Amino acid sequence: MEAGYSRTLFSTNHPNTMARGLNKVMLIGRLGGEPESRLAGSTTVANFTLATSEKFKNQQGELQEKTEWHRIVAWGRLAEICKEYLHKGSQIYVEGKLQTRSWEKEGVKQYTTEIVISDMQMLDGKPSGQNYESSQQGYERHQSTPEHQLPPAPPSGALLENEKDDLPF
Secondary structure: OOOOOOOOHHHHOOOEEEOOOOOOEEEEEOOOOEEEEEEEEEEEEEEEEEEEEEEOOOOOOOEEEEEEEEEEEEHHHHHHHHHHHHOOEEEEEEEEEEEEEEEEOEEEEEEEEEEEEEEEEEOOOOOOOOHHHHHHHHHHOOOOEEEEOOOOOOOOOOOOOHHHOOOOO
């Protein structure tokens, strides 16, 4: 056994170890457009795209940027909050799970993979054109499902220089 590896982590003698799987997505990015919402029965559903970008140097040492686009789906009260408070260009943190749907269109099976979010946090601070205090009171602790709650909105204002150093990005 190599140093640093736990025998129980890979052992077949412990059937509960790693047996359930994990489907969790966490993203920080900017909205690609205004959220669209509709009613699915009596439940609100909102859809929007989220862009995440990374910068890197290519083999020639030139700085490159790659943007990845993600389809986001929110349900219930979380969908209503997204529609009301998020706008094109808003920076947000989302947490959820990957889900693939399929349907048939003109005899051809179509597929899409989406991120169904359970949590969302606005990172821009004060929403544009709105009184922050009243919007924050309406935003705090709304539930998308009984077991998931939204984290409170971040305080408005610029980060202090020493706070920027603690950010992982």
